[in-house]
Amino acid sequence: MQDDVIRQPLLVEVAIEAASRAEHEKLVTALARLAAEDHSFMVSLDPTSGQIVLKGVSESHLAGKVDVLNRADRIAVNVGAMQVAFLERPTTRAEVAYTHKKIYGAKGDFAAVKLAVGPIDSGKGFHFESKIDESVLPREYLPGVEKGLKDVLACGVVAGFPVIDVGVELIDAKYHDVDSSVLAFEVATRTAFREALNMAKPVLLEPIMKVEVVTPAAFAEAIAHDLRLRRGQVGVTNVQDDTVAIDAILPLMTMLGYTNSLGLMSQGQATYTMRFDHYAAIPSPTGDPPFRPAIGIRA
Structure with missing residues (x-):
């Protein structure tokens, strides 16, 4: 039953902030409670502005949450204009190779990846597959690749909305015995994925x-x-x-x-x-x- 609720599309979003700094922590606590009580209500932080964003299934749904904050929690808030929660998806296949390399004295950062990115069937969400052998890239670095992909999925390249129905293949990579790290592969993957999505003719949904x-x-x-x-x-x-x-x-x-x-x-x-x-x-x-x-x- 709970899983069915979580699958409801979150169609509307709005930015919100406490009317005064003194009430900010009170607002954060109240929103955490509301999100725990209602799995069709989500609270996130806008990566560009740093403002709190509320997401829900309808205008009335979010208006009701704001009303609870005002009346029950007695928190004065500034509320932005209601916005539709769009999605993004690629429409064609693209391949991008990117090398992240920095030198810091005797040591540096190094990671190189080549990604193939393209659309997958509607409703499939996201699929990742490594096409390379462990001898080419040790498995210890794959968590960095996956983290870089997830960062971009949450904030796409068209207008910063989540990316869906996208498949990613890791088709080549290079590493250095001393300078490579999980973080270096995260940075390289994030940059390569964003560039590949831009080339894959993304659209807003x-x-x-x-x-x-x-x-x-x-x-x-x-x-x-x-x-x-x-x-x-x-x-x-x-x-x-x-x-x-x-x-x-x-x-x-x-x-x-x-x-x-x-x-x-x-x-x-x-x-x-x-x-x-x-x-x-x-x-x-x-x-x-x-x-x-x-x-x-x-x-």
């Missing part, structure tokens, strides 16, 4: 949602038109008496703040449900990549 809006017939046409403007594919419309149910499939990015918009269009009489359907590449061109969530607080 956005969550696509199934939406049903139930509304009085008088507002149905305007609501359906609005859904199309949000890049929605409006499907079958069911009519029963004076009530209309509108089905649509559309990007979550266009649905942020929809509760307020729907209320205005229907004079508060329409309701909607929304659930995750699949991820899809963002249509190109879309202009600049979406801002990281921490930008919301600065704006």
Whole structure:
């Protein structure tokens, strides 16, 4: 049961910070408690800004956590704009060789790796395989290779979002009896992997949602038109008496703040449900990549 909860996609994220330095530790403690209580809620540190980022399954999910902080824990917080939690994936194969070499007097750092990187089947996540013999690279250095890969997987090259559905093969390596170390292979692998992902034509993936809006017939046409403007594919419309149910499939990015918009269009009489359907590449061109969530607080 718990594993099923963990697999729920974390579709929305927001940056948060304590309103004062004095409350920072109190905020960290409260967030740790909330994350322990709810496995569909995650707290992380943005690697670029250093700000705390909350991730959850919906806008209302994260809004509820902020409300708990304000009301139950009595912590004043600054909250950024809600952002969609995008993903990244490569679309083609690329090979990169990289050598990390530094000299510090009599000793130095040395590690050389060659990686082949490419897309794998949707839903497979990440697969790593070493194609070289232990005589080429002793197994003691493989943990450094794996750590370097995991660091990049958590923060991709397009806009800093997690990388999925990617396969990596270690196809060659070199080491030095004195200067090589696990850390040196971590550094070399991290640099090679980032370069390979850039060459592998990565794309941003956005969550696509199934939406049903139930509304009085008088507002149905305007609501359906609005859904199309949000890049929605409006499907079958069911009519029963004076009530209309509108089905649509559309990007979550266009649905942020929809509760307020729907209320205005229907004079508060329409309701909607929304659930995750699949991820899809963002249509190109879309202009600049979406801002990281921490930008919301600065704006």
